Amino acid sequence: MNEQGVTGPQIVGSVADLRAVVAGYRRAGETLALVPTMGALHAGHIALVKAAQARAGRVAVSIFVNPTQFAPTEDFGRYPRTFEDDVAKLKEAGCDLVWAPDAAEMYPPGFATSMALTGPALGLETDFRPHFFSGVAIVVSKLFLQTGADFALFGEKDYQQLRVVTQMAADLNIPTEVVPCETVREADGLALSSRNRYLSPEERATAPVIHRALTEAAIRIRAGAAPDAAMAHASLTVAEAGLRVDYLEARNALTLAQLAAPGEPIRLLAAAWLGNTRLIDNIPV
Numbered sequence: 001m002n003e004q005g006v007t008g009p010q011i012v013g014s015v016a017d018l019r020a021v022v023a024g025y026r027r028a029g030e031t032l033a034l035v036p037t038m039g040a041l042h043a044g045h046i047a048l049v050k051a052a053q054a055r056a057g058r059v060a061v062s063i064f065v066n067p068t069q070f071a072p073t074e075d076f077g078r079y080p081r082t083f084e085d086d087v088a089k090l091k092e093a094g095c096d097l098v099w100a101p102d103a104a105e106m107y108p109p110g111f112a113t114s115m116a117l118t119g120p121a122l123g124l125e126t127d128f129r130p131h132f133f134s135g136v137a138i139v140v141s142k143l144f145l146q147t148g149a150d151f152a153l154f155g156e157k158d159y160q161q162l163r164v165v166t167q168m169a170a171d172l173n174i175p176t177e178v179v180p181c182e183t184v185r186e187a188d189g190l191a192l193s194s195r196n197r198y199l200s201p202e203e204r205a206t207a208p209v210i211h212r213a214l215t216e217a218a219i220r221i222r223a224g225a226a227p228d229a230a231m232a233h234a235s236l237t238v239a240e241a242g243l244r245v246d247y248l249e250a251r252n253a254l255t256l257a258q259l260a261a262p263g264e265p266i267r268l269l270a271a272a273w274l275g276n277t278r279l280i281d282n283i284p285v
């Protein structure tokens, strides 16, 4: 353990330094859990750190705003970058190591590899952010291989990402176990997200409608409603609150395939724009 609250986490910016620190942990016989993030840390991230501490002797948090998962039209430039504040939160949480590469360390000149994904990557986010999962998969596979972590903690808030990363690690035989963690919410149901800070006070008051609509749809489905009809109703509720819906869909919770058979586990997933902010959420039925 680091001397919590005293020294703070060790911060490294090169793969060579990262490997040297991890080698030290390994020599001491310690396990390592990784929490991949893009920074702008909030209580959802800290819950992942706590879950990581329950799994492994050492916890690393990566902070890297990954350019390859943003389209040129998206918010890469204005994505919140709050490194000092993030490190203070990680010190308070007792995190051991911060892996904070710059873009040149992660993608050196001549970088020439990309990933094509199917299965859980089909539809949903991919219909609206077609570049997104290839960028996530390449950076997450690099983070797994750079750290050699035994565990990696991912939030269910980004549910499709969790399924895609789990499949990718299995497909590539990367020996990092992907561990899901429940979504942390505000008291009114809004899922914590770094992008919530883009919301105006009025938008912030409206935003919980997504979670409310999903919750009502889950209740209807459990009471026997057809998932498609329940989601159409939820879509209307969200649109009437002034949001522009990208999708509200019921999918197989494990494969994210379209629902096919009665009795399969169901996940309800949503993405919608509130002004210039894109919010996502999902719940189990």
Ligand SMILES: Nc1ncnc2c1ncn2[C@@H]1O[C@H](COP(=O)(O)OP(=O)(O)OP(=O)(O)O)[C@@H](O)[C@H]1O
Residues within 6 Å of the ligand: 036, 037, 038, 039, 044, 045, 047, 048, 153, 154, 155, 156, 157, 158, 181, 182, 183, 184, 185, 191, 192, 193, 194, 195, 196
């Ligand atoms: N409310 C939350 N509860 C649990 N995990 C979360 C929550 N928000 C984010 N995470 C998880 O934290 C990890 C890093 O996510 P990221 O840094 O993109 O934060 P974010 O809040 O999801 O940001 P964004 O607003 O860009 O979606 C991911 O595994 C993500 O699922």
Ligand SMILES: CC(C)(CO)[C@@H](O)C(=O)[O-]
Residues within 6 Å of the ligand: 036, 037, 038, 064, 066, 069, 136, 139, 140, 158, 161
């Ligand atoms: C997993 C991740 C850190 C990859 O950049 C990002 O997509 C995120 O923060 O969810």
Ligand code: BAL
Residues within 6 Å of the ligand: 069, 158
């Ligand atoms: N939390 C997922 C990262 C992204 O939307 O780019």
